[in-house]
Amino acid sequence: MAKKQFPLRLDPKVYEALERWAGDEFRSVNSHIELLLREALKRAGRLKPEEQE
Template sequence: MSRKKQYPLRLDPIVYEALERWAADEFRSVNAHIEFLLRDALRRAGRLKPDDARRREQS
């Protein structure tokens, strides 16, 4: 089983509230939505291969 890296993240309360609403709209936790957004941004920037993203999501 793969472990996830824990990382403290400080966010502006307004940004967090917006993320919280967006995550709820997508039926995700805030943490899962942040990871989803980061993974998507990395893939679009060519920093994460689509296969790496899929393999990681399945573990």
């Protein structure tokens, strides 16, 4: 599955906080944002079981 690319505008302070958090967990900012979004989607019941991996 190819990943969808799109521009994302963030407040610089939000980006800096994400960058620190991602670094603490040895991830890129991009992969950390994807992880956070996936977790939020799971909690909200918005992902089908086959999409949760």
